[in-house]
Amino acid sequence: MKKASSLRPTKPSSSHVTHLSSSHRVFGKLGCLLTLACLLFTSTLHAQVLGGAGMVQRSLMRSGLSFSSADLRATQSDDSLNPGFLWIDQGQALWQQGSRSNTVDHPSCAACHQDSQQSMRGVSMKYPRWDKSTSQLINLEGQINACRTQRQHLPALAYESDELLGLTALVSLASRGLVLSRTLDDDLKPALLRGQSRYETRMGQNNLACMHCHTQNAGQHLGGETISQGQPHAYPAYRLEWQRLGSLQKRLRACLSGVKAEIWPFGSQELTELELYLSFRGEGLAIESPGVRR
Ligand code: HEC
Ligand code: HEC
Structure with missing residues (x-):
């Protein structure tokens, strides 16, 4: 890890x-x-x-x-x-976290996307984008929550929670510069x-x-x-x-x-x-x- x-x-x-x-x-x-x-x-x-x-x-x-x-x-x-890295460290820990119950699989972000900084390079700049499947504008937080609920089978994270901020900052960091x-x-x-x-x-x-x-x-x-x-x-x-x-x-x-x-x-x-x-x-x-x- x-x-x-x-x-x-x-x-x-x-x-x-x-x-x-x-x-x-x-x-x-x-x-x-x-x-x-x-x-x-x-x-x-x-x-x-x-x-x-x-x-x-x-x-x-x-x-x-x-x-x-x-x-x-x-x-x-x-x-x-930079205190922002306290959240990014939490985001990176969450990125790696997966679990499995008897009936449902909760794959980690890393299981699908591998390395956060490589796979997410340039991604934050594409947001907000138009989401054809819902015919709605979706921002980065919304995309992360879509993966949480649809692909990780976990509850959505609240806006301004440390978890959502950490993941958003982690993904944004990959586009820094x-x-x-x-x-x-x-x-x-x-x-x-x-x-x-x-x-x-x-x-x-x-x-x-x-x-x-x-x-x-x-x-x-x-x-x-x-x-x-x-x-x-x-x-x-x-x-x-x-x-x-x-x-x-x-x-x-x-x-x-x-x-x-x-x-x-x-x-x-x-x-x-x-x-x-x-x-x-x-x-x-x-x-x-x-x-x-x-
Ligand atoms: C009365 C003046 C005023 C109005 C009107 C105003 N803001 Fe601000 N805004 C500020 C001040 C003061 C700050 C903090 C200092 C800064 O970064 O500009 C700020 C900060 C920001 C920042 C952060 C910039 C940074 O680098 O951190 C953004 C983005 C922003 N405003 C967008 C908006 C938007 C969009 C609107 C309209 C909905 C708006 N502001 C209306 C005064 C205003
Ligand atoms: C089961 C696999 C899976 C898991 C787990 C998963 N994702 Fe995704 N994610 C995808 C797929 C598939 C896409 C859509 C890829 C595309 O549209 O290019 C995607 C898209 C994204 C995008 C947008 C990429 C882009 O280019 O616009 C972000 C950001 C993202 N995921 C973040 C996360 C985060 C953060 C987590 C963990 C909370 C996570 N994903 C968990 C499969 C997954």
């Missing part, structure tokens, strides 16, 4: 992570040139759907980490300090457009849209925090205020509560469609989950 601690990359790959913040600076120049052909092609396609006011110009895209203090940046970049890019299937368009429109629509007693803070006022200060571009690529993330790891939807619910808007339930279509829009809006950023945030 693979030891969980072996997931903490040793020096070479953690310095790869430290490069992330500088890669944002370089990305605008070098990365854009290198991927110009690819960008021209995909951005025309995406522009039809995503030419909206909530988007951030690619050359200006920045990780939330770059708005954080030096302390937080150091904590996220060092896997031995990969550049977020999405494919726009026709199936996804209606949900994506709804997510986009929600992002641009004023809500709550404060009458603000997501884009008023994260597109138009990134870099401004608000109640002791610096507003970032609201990018999704570091989630699940450990937040000091929560004293624990949290999903992207938990972060979105905190923003909804901040503007005194209706707080949609975990796993709701509203939050999952926002998650979908954010994944398209964040294209070009390198995955950095598990993030560390204030």
Whole structure:
């Protein structure tokens, strides 16, 4: 059995992570040139759907980490300090766990998927995706629970439980360092457009849209925090205020509560469609989950 601690990359790959913040600076120049052909092609396609006011110009895209203090940046970049790995270690233990009762087999995740980091490379970036079998948008947590219930014959894990966060963070870790890019299937368009429109629509007693803070006022200060571009690529993330790891939807619910808007339930279509829009809006950023945030 693979030891969980072996997931903490040793020096070479953690310095790869430290490069992330500088890669944002370089990305605008070098990365854009290198991927110009690819960008021209995909951005025309995406522009039809995503030419909206909530988007951030690619050359200006920045990780939330770059708005954080030096302390937080150091904590996220060092896997031995990053508290997210406490959940990832639990996730890896759960990944290996299988059992059998007299009548039912409960195979481990590993029994079907083998090594978590190899088999799950690039997977988290495909979520949320359209699930043809249920005709619904499904996020990574939903996919993990689908495997739990249908293939492991075990009860679904609750949103924000240590178990579900651990598995989600474990699967996301396998994509760390990969550049977020999405494919726009026709199936996804209606949900994506709804997510986009929600992002641009004023809500709550404060009458603000997501884009008023994260597109138009990134870099401004608000109640002791610096507003970032609201990018999704570091989630699940450990937040000091929560004293624990949290999903992207938990972060979105905190923003909804901040503007005194209706707080949609975990796993709701509203939050999952926002998650979908954010994944398209964040294209070009390198995955950095598990993030560390204030
Ligand atoms: C009995 C076998 C089996 C077990 C056990 C199982 N899975 Fe799966 N899993 C599958 C199959 C089959 C697919 C669909 C593969 C595909 O669509 O390419 C899948 C798909 C997935 C995907 C999506 C992959 C993708 O490319 O979109 C994730 C993530 C996943 N499983 C995670 C888990 C986790 C976490 C566990 C343990 C909690 C688990 N699975 C347990 C068989 C299993
Ligand atoms: C009143 C301003 C405000 C509004 C409106 C707002 N947020 Fe936020 N949001 C914040 C602040 C402050 C933070 C914490 C600091 C940061 O990372 O930006 C945050 C954090 C985030 C993050 C985490 C970024 C990271 O790197 O950790 C995401 C994602 C996000 N918001 C998305 C949204 C979405 C989607 C909406 C609309 C439903 C929204 N926000 C509405 C202020 C706002």
